[in-house]
Amino acid sequence: MGILEVKNVGKRFGGLQALSDVNLSVRENSVHAIIGPNGAGKSTLLNCLVGKLIPDTGSVMFDGQSVLGRQPYEINQMGISRVFQTPEIFGDLSVLENMMIPCLAKRDGSFELNAIASVMRQTDILETAEKMLLEMNMADKRHMNAASLSRGDKRRLEIGMCLSQEPRLLLLDEPTAGMARADTNNTIDLLKQISDERNITIAIIEHDMHVVFSLANRITVLAQGKPLVEDDPQNIRGNPKVREAYLGESA
Amino acid sequence: MFGLNKKDTSLLLIVIVLTLFAPFILNPFPTGSGLAQFNAGYPDLMQRFAIFGIFAVGFNILFGLTGYLSFGHAAFLGVGSYSAVWMFKLLSMNVLPAIILSVIIAGLFALVIGYISLRRSGIYFSILTLAFAQMSFSLAYSVLTPITNGETGLQLTLDDPRVLGVTSTADGSIPVTNLFGIEMRSTYNLAVGPWDFQFNMGYYLCALVLIAAFYLSIRIFRSPFGMMLRAVKSNQQRMNYTGLNSKPYTLAAFVISGMYAGLAGGLMASMDPLAGAERMQWTASGEVVLMTILGGAGTLIGPVLGAGFIKYFENIFSKINDNILHSWFSFMPDGLEDFVVFLVHPFIGKGWHLTLGILFMLVVVFLPGGLVEGGQRIAGWVRGKKKPDAHQSETNPAE
Numbered sequence: 001m002g003i004l005e006v007k008n009v010g011k012r013f014g015g016l017q018a019l020s021d022v023n024l025s026v027r028e029n030s031v032h033a034i035i036g037p038n039g040a041g042k043s044t045l046l047n048c049l050v051g052k053l054i055p056d057t058g059s060v061m062f063d064g065q066s067v068l069g070r071q072p073y074e075i076n077q078m079g080i081s082r083v084f085q086t087p088e089i090f091g092d093l094s095v096l097e098n099m100m101i102p103c104l105a106k107r108d109g110s111f112e113l114n115a116i117a118s119v120m121r122q123t124d125i126l127e128t129a130e131k132m133l134l135e136m137n138m139a140d141k142r143h144m145n146a147a148s149l150s151r152g153d154k155r156r157l158e159i160g161m162c163l164s165q166e167p168r169l170l171l172l173d174e175p176t177a178g179m180a181r182a183d184t185n186n187t188i189d190l191l192k193q194i195s196d197e198r199n200i201t202i203a204i205i206e207h208d209m210h211v212v213f214s215l216a217n218r219i220t221v222l223a224q225g226k227p228l229v230e231d232d233p234q235n236i237r238g239n240p241k242v243r244e245a246y247l248g249e250s251a
Numbered sequence: 252m253f254g255l256n257k258k259d260t261s262l263l264l265i266v267i268v269l270t271l272f273a274p275f276i277l278n279p280f281p282t283g284s285g286l287a288q289f290n291a292g293y294p295d296l297m298q299r300f301a302i303f304g305i306f307a308v309g310f311n312i313l314f315g316l317t318g319y320l321s322f323g324h325a326a327f328l329g330v331g332s333y334s335a336v337w338m339f340k341l342l343s344m345n346v347l348p349a350i351i352l353s354v355i356i357a358g359l360f361a362l363v364i365g366y367i368s369l370r371r372s373g374i375y376f377s378i379l380t381l382a383f384a385q386m387s388f389s390l391a392y393s394v395l396t397p398i399t400n401g402e403t404g405l406q407l408t409l410d411d412p413r414v415l416g417v418t419s420t421a422d423g424s425i426p427v428t429n430l431f432g433i434e435m436r437s438t439y440n441l442a443v444g445p446w447d448f449q450f451n452m453g454y455y456l457c458a459l460v461l462i463a464a465f466y467l468s469i470r471i472f473r474s475p476f477g478m479m480l481r482a483v484k485s486n487q488q489r490m491n492y493t494g495l496n497s498k499p500y501t502l503a504a505f506v507i508s509g510m511y512a513g514l515a516g517g518l519m520a521s522m523d524p525l526a527g528a529e530r531m532q533w534t535a536s537g538e539v540v541l542m543t544i545l546g547g548a549g550t551l552i553g554p555v556l557g558a559g560f561i562k563y564f565e566n567i568f569s570k571i572n573d574n575i576l577h578s579w580f581s582f583m584p585d586g587l588e589d590f591v592v593f594l595v596h597p598f599i600g601k602g603w604h605l606t607l608g609i610l611f612m613l614v615v616v617f618l619p620g621g622l623v624e625g626g627q628r629i630a631g632w633v634r635g636k637k638k639p640d641a642h643q644s645e646t647n648p649a650e
Contacts, residue, residue, distance in 0.1 A: 050492065076494035088492070090485040093478075101482055104475050105494040113503055115476035118254060122475065165494065 309511020323384025331516025357513020404527030547621030
């Protein structure tokens with residue numbers, strides 16, 4: 001029984017069957033990659049997991065609880081954090097403030113009318129945020145406006161914001177898309193370190209085979225909205241069905 | 252001090268000094284001198300400075316922090332005024348219960364309008380609030396005449412019950428508004444040489460409320476709640492995926508700023524106990540938007556400056572007429588004098604809107620952060636720097 005269990009999920013957009021009968025089991029503390037060619041339904045699947053879309057059929061269970069019909073913020077409060085393809089951060093706020101917001105969300109829940117206390121006197125929040133900034137190697141940038149960070153730093157900040165909530169499942173949507181090779185390798189190292197040092201499950205949607213095979217210890221291949229195989233990386237490499245559907249084009 | 256950091260404390264002190272010494276600051280020219288018409292230190296106008304300052308400070312909590320542009324905030328001001336006048340009619344002429352009721356009623360009203368309008372964002376939100384405000388205006392003007400007294404406006408009469416007060420005074424006139432017996436209209440005149448300084452009770456009540464309102468807004472800006480409101484403006488998507496529900500945050504900001512507007516409306520009625528539907532009209536809603544942007548949306552002191560600036564223009568610039576212009580330019584040769592007066596004429600008197608409009612455009616184009624940014628640039632030049640580097644995050648310019 002995995003921490004995330006997707007059963008028979010189907011989603012139709014008008015005439016397009018984006019997902020049909022998708023089954024997926026993400027084991028606790030694994031790094032699970034979901035790969036597939038363009039249009040395979042990877043992003044649709046991800047959106048079904050985080051509450052942006054509601055599937056037509058099937059069930060999505062996280063830690064024994066259904067996530068279906070819940071709002072994204074509720075699903076986050078259950079312990080799922082999401083990293084976007086293009087970093088989504090609070091551009092107008094400072095790096096430190098960016099880091100404090102998820103900590104506040106973790107401590108105070110989805111809404112708290114805390115309008116009189118000074119935010120800079122929330123010592124517990126400041127401490128967690130500063131610690132995470134150190135861990136992400138961004139402590140010297142704490143007073144910078146987040147919008148002025150480089151692409152790589154924005155990605156680190158976003159990952160740090162997600163981690164500061166101590167989620168049980170971290171979802172990453174093509175985290176290295178559009179990155180230079182050096183930045184990609186840095187991100188791989190960072191994610192490796194996170195998965196080694198923390199008690200966390202990572203599910204990653206990725207295009208880049210280099211990233212997938214450097215990180216994942218379990219892979220699901222999607223093609224045309226259906227799961228093709230779910231197996232360990234070494235078996236995926238040699239699987240003829242996968243080669244045909246996906247690797248065949250690029251290999 | 253007061254739980255604020257050094258910078259915010261000095262801002263608060265500036266506002267305290269400006270408001271408490273306003274009768275001196277706004278009266279720099281001796282009475283009778285040619286420049287006396289630029290004096291703004293008379294009770295009526297000073298009260299308006301403070302009241303619209305409160306209105307704009309509250310509006311800034313919504314617009315400056317969350318970026319939601321409400322075009323219907325005058326409705327809450329109007330509702331506050333009506334509530335206060337009803338309190339004067341039914342309960343007593345004490346302003347305290349009247350002001351409390353106006354804040355509560357405006358808050359409830361804002362809760363309903365906000366709940367519906369906040370289902371949309373951006374331009375649709377603005378249009379919804381505008382529609383609600385115009386509906387309120389029309390209702391107050393016609394349908395709800397039993398409550399609002401229609402186009403005449405709600406006034407006090409000699410046969411109002413006033414259960415805790417008196418229906419009419421001993422000499423048969425309508426009693427005046429007071430705070431536990433201190434009349435709002437009572438004014439102490441201090442004559443120093445050619446100067447005449449007026450200290451009005453009503454103004455000082457408004458000033459104290461403004462200081463309290465400003466202090467509260469600093470606390471809100473610097474609180475976790477304030478940070479969440481800035482997060483709403485910055486990236487709602489990230490907020491939702493960070494486990495935060497942005498809707499109650501924006502609604503709370505909307506209600507708080509509605510209550511500020513109600514407070515302003517209640518004070519307005521306390522200074523002059525009547526309320527008319529025109530207070531709810533869209534021009535009044537637009538005015539507070541102008542004040543906030545002109546002063547600097549999202550800054551703490553900007554709205555107060557903007558409110559003072561616009562009210563000064565409205566009341567002082569509009570009183571300059573051609574005769575005054577002729578006297579200013581009388582040193583010029585005849586033909587030239589007429590020509591200059593002809594040139595300046597469209598910008599003064601009834602044309603003050605034109606001057607204000609031009610100034611507004613200049614500010615928006617060259618000083619997107621409003622008067623506050625202008626002040627920072629000047630301070631920067633004085634210190635010999637090119638750009639002010641003082642905490643950019645605390646003074647987010649309007650976008």
